[in-house]
Amino acid sequence: MRIDALTLEGFRNYDRQALTFHHSCNVIYGENAQGKTNLLEAMVYLSCGKSPRARADRELIGFDRDKARILGQMFTRDREFRTEVELFRGRRRKASVNGVPAKNNAALSDVLHTVFFSPEDLMLIREGAAARRRFMDLSLCQLRPRYGEALAEYHRLYEHKTRILRDSGDYPQLLATLPDFNRRLCQVGAVLIHYRARYCRALAEYAAQAHYECSGQREELELRYQTVSTVHDPFLPQEQLFAALMEHQQSHEQAEIASRLCLSGPHKDDLEVLVNGRSARQFCSQGQVRTAALALKLADREIHKNTMGEYPIMLLDDVLSELDPRRQEYVLNRIAGGQVFITCCENDRLDTLLSGKVFHIRGGEVLA
Numbered sequence: 340m341r342i343d344a345l346t347l348e349g350f351r352n353y354d355r356q357a358l359t360f361h362h363s364c365n366v367i368y369g370e371n372a373q374g375k376t377n378l379l380e381a382m383v384y385l386s387c388g389k390s391p392r393a394r395a396d397r398e399l400i401g402f403d404r405d406k407a408r409i410l411g412q413m414f415t416r417d418r419e420f421r422t423e424v425e426l427f428r429g430r431r432r433k434a435s436v437n438g439v440p441a442k443n444n445a446a447l448s449d450v451l452h453t454v455f456f457s458p459e460d461l462m463l464i465r466e467g468a469a470a471r472r473r474f475m476d477l478s479l480c481q482l483r484p485r486y487g488e489a490l491a492e493y494h495r496l497y498e499h500k501t502r503i504l505r506d507s508g509d510y511p512q513l514l515a516t517l518p519d520f521n522r523r524l525c526q527v528g529a530v531l532i533h534y535r536a537r538y539c540r541a542l543a544e545y546a547a548q549a550h551y552e553c554s555g556q557r558e559e560l561e562l563r564y565q566t567v568s569t570v571h572d573p574f575l576p577q578e579q580l581f582a583a584l585m586e587h588q589q590s591h592e593q594a595e596i597a598s599r600l601c602l603s604g605p606h607k608d609d610l611e612v613l614v615n616g617r618s619a620r621q622f623c624s625q626g627q628v629r630t631a632a633l634a635l636k637l638a639d640r641e642i643h644k645n646t647m648g649e650y651p652i653m654l655l656d657d658v659l660s661e662l663d664p665r666r667q668e669y670v671l672n673r674i675a676g677g678q679v680f681i682t683c684c685e686n687d688r689l690d691t692l693l694s695g696k697v698f699h700i701r702g703g704e705v706l707a
């Protein structure tokens with residue numbers, strides 16, 4: 340799997356830029372705030388229809404533009420693909436693959452998978468559960484089309500339910516609609532738990548191996564998927580997951596109405612990380628946290644490889660400079676075999692370390 344060419348028009352600080360890439364390694368360097376991350380962000384968008392950092396698509400459109408266009412030429416499963424996305428202010432985006440309209444994000448993920456790794460991810464372990472849920476969701480949306488659909492529906496229902504609870508003080512009659520929302524949230528929630536449990540099991544296996552190697556065989560990493568307390572086994576059939584979610588929901592109904600908050604459901608899931616049997620979040624040193632985060636990202640890459648039969652595109656956004664030489668070397672050795680994009684501020688070391696193509700970015704343009 341590789342991206343051969345990318346064209347950006349009106350995307351973030353790119354006015355119009357066409358780029359062709361090396362099949363293996365691409366180093367993108369430049370000073371701060373020149374557009375290096377924007378470039379990687381466009382590639383993530385092509386792979387899943389979402390930005391890893393923007394909350395709304397309109398943030399991706401150039402400040403003084405009405406629309407943005409991202410066009411990628413990819414090579415996957417021995418075939419060429421052309422994915423095009425157009426984003427507009429105030430109207431729905433348009434996306435197509437080889438000229439055929441893409442119905443949803445899954446149609447984009449069918450062509451391209453990316454694993455995006457940025458300095459913020461180095462604190463994935465220390466942050467609250469939301470960061471680890473985002474990590475699982477971004478990956479699962481690319482891996483499993485049904486998961487992406489279920490997650491989108493869950494978010495819609497959750498928003499709606501939140502509004503009902505919030506407004507129920509002034510309009511108590513709204514509460515009559517709550518049982519229908521709760522029921523559907525539990526049905527869709529069961530789908531999310533089904534996929535998350537399997538993903539976390541695979542992630543745990545690969546991440547343990549990577550962490551063990553990267554720590555010089557000194558540390559053991561364990562991952563535990565945590566979901567709603569009445570779900571004693573997340574691998575049970577979905578009907579049983581649904582029943583367990585309903586049980587939790589019913590026991591929290593009064594508390595939800597009193598607090599006007601959604602208290603029950605997999606929107607509070609987490610992935611607990613332990614190193615040598617202790618909570619990494621509480622007890623790990625900065626270095627251990629980095630190794631664990633690195634292990635999660637490398638494990639994610641292996642899962643994509645197993646699912647697609649090809650390595651996903653690895654996007655390393657300024658992370659190498661944050662790692663010590665031993666970890667840098669480990670990452671660079673582990674990611675050989677697929678296409679990789681690496682951004683950095685200085686080009687003094689990487690082009691000697693890696694062979695491939697080097698791009699110098701300034702003000703949303705690639706300098707010759």
Ligand SMILES: Nc1ncnc2c1ncn2[C@@H]1O[C@H](COP(=O)(O)OP(=O)(O)OP(=O)(O)O)[C@@H](O)[C@H]1O
Pocket residue numbers: 350351352353369370371372373374375376377378398399400401402403657684
């Ligand atoms: N919608 C937008 N329209 C135009 N410019 C934008 C838009 N969003 C962000 N920018 C600009 O893009 C630049 C940031 O680009 P980017 O995040 O890619 O930086 P970077 O080169 O990765 O920098 P760093 O090394 O600091 O991470 C900023 O100058 C910002 O003002």
